[in-house]
Amino acid sequence: LESLDVEAIREEFPILEREFDGQQVVYLDNAATTQTPDPVVDAMSDYYRESNANVHRGIHHLSQEASIAYEEAHDRVAEFIGADGREEIVFTKNTTESENLIAYSWGLNELGPGDEIVLTEMEHHASLVTWQQIAKRTGANVEYIRVDETGRLDMDHARDLIGDDTALVSAVHVSNTLGTVNPVGELTALAHEHGALSFIDGAQAVPNRPVDVSEIDADFYAFSGHKMAGPTGIGVLYGKQSLLEELEPYLYGGGMIRKVTFEDSTWGELPWKFEPGTPPIAEAVGLHAAIDWLEDLGMERVQAHEEELAAYAYDQLAAEGDVEIYGPEGGADRGGLVSFNLDGVHAHDLTSILNDHTVAVRAGDHCTQPLHDKLGVPASTRASFYVYNTREEIDKLIDALDDARALFA
Numbered sequence: 001l002e003s004l005d006v007e008a009i010r011e012e013f014p015i016l017e018r019e020f021d022g023q024q025v026v027y028l029d030n031a032a033t034t035q036t037p038d039p040v041v042d043a044m045s046d047y048y049r050e051s052n053a054n055v056h057r058g059i060h061h062l063s064q065e066a067s068i069a070y071e072e073a074h075d076r077v078a079e080f081i082g083a084d085g086r087e088e089i090v091f092t093k094n095t096t097e098s099e100n101l102i103a104y105s106w107g108l109n110e111l112g113p114g115d116e117i118v119l120t121e122m123e124h125h126a127s128l129v130t131w132q133q134i135a136k137r138t139g140a141n142v143e144y145i146r147v148d149e150t151g152r153l154d155m156d157h158a159r160d161l162i163g164d165d166t167a168l169v170s171a172v173h174v175s176n177t178l179g180t181v182n183p184v185g186e187l188t189a190l191a192h193e194h195g196a197l198s199f200i201d202g203a204q205a206v207p208n209r210p211v212d213v214s215e216i217d218a219d220f221y222a223f224s225g226h227k228m229a230g231p232t233g234i235g236v237l238y239g240k241q242s243l244l245e246e247l248e249p250y251l252y253g254g255g256m257i258r259k260v261t262f263e264d265s266t267w268g269e270l271p272w273k274f275e276p277g278t279p280p281i282a283e284a285v286g287l288h289a290a291i292d293w294l295e296d297l298g299m300e301r302v303q304a305h306e307e308e309l310a311a312y313a314y315d316q317l318a319a320e321g322d323v324e325i326y327g328p329e330g331g332a333d334r335g336g337l338v339s340f341n342l343d344g345v346h347a348h349d350l351t352s353i354l355n356d357h358t359v360a361v362r363a364g365d366h367c368t369q370p371l372h373d374k375l376g377v378p379a380s381t382r383a384s385f386y387v388y389n390t391r392e393e394i395d396k397l398i399d400a401l402d403d404a405r406a407l408f409a
């Protein structure tokens, strides 16, 4: 597999030339949000300059153009993730809203006492808090598949938990804290064996590796534009058409209706039924451009690049001798991120020192507080990689650790 031309890629990201206190930024916070290449910025600027109008098929030329661009962005996303068509692609604000859409449209209406929602201990709050609160409101209960000492899912425990009372299995595809790549196809098959639905949180997967929702056979799948070289303000909910057809919308307004009278209303066709009001049009154009840009690189090459950097970072951190690293040892079942703690130094202090060296990483619980409780640490520092990062940038992170030791350890 030919490796990425990182130097050429970096030329499309002027932000990576930014300097603070005379030091060039080292951006290693990609699991939080990725940077945006010129072609994506240009596509959105061109839209605003040349085609901006409201969608839903207004009569005039500009509205026609904007509507086509918006609709074709759905087609492009469907093609990118292996969905059957635009009817299975709902644009939301972000992964979090995609999770909430199913929680409200399906969960509130379908769940009741005795029903089980099976999550994993490594879920992001976007999923964990959402299903926890829906369970409280419906009388359903939540079970968590254990994470074992290597940071992987205990699949024997999964097979014990998922049974005939299970209504939903919701799992993260790639953990944003551990980097663990979960067997989402196997989890989905287990759910289906027992008549349950599967919801896969792909926020850290779709940007970073080839994903085929049809191969996984997920019923629902969610991810965000801003984590895949696209803009903020747009997320995707994939859902099997047969399921989305049956779901009631939970947000009402214009654009999602078929007929409205003073007495009642009927709903429009998919996916518009779930897209009330003026949608993120420019963001959809940007997401379309981001997918074109990523596919030009090749998702297999993106995955290989990130895995190589994650394995390198893992090995360099492990070699320090006073760093605790969370998640599977480097290699194929770890996504492009490494969370760790430096002995004797709080993650926030370490991250502040790294920032003094203009190394941008993230400290905290990464919206996985229960997982950090299980790990026995209040926070961790996370370095996360994308297509424009290099080994030399990881070396700058490693070199800065000594300052933290000198100050805090």
Ligand SMILES: Cc1ncc(COP(=O)(O)O)c(CNc2co[nH]c2=O)c1O
Pocket (backbone or CB within 6 Å): 031, 032, 033, 094, 095, 096, 097, 124, 126, 127, 172, 174, 175, 176, 201, 203, 204, 224, 235, 362, 366, 367
């Ligand atoms: C696995 C996972 N699920 C859901 C979300 C929510 O995505 P959003 O709705 O677009 O915000 C994130 C974002 N994770 C992070 C956002 O900032 N740091 C992170 O680790 C995530 O990593």
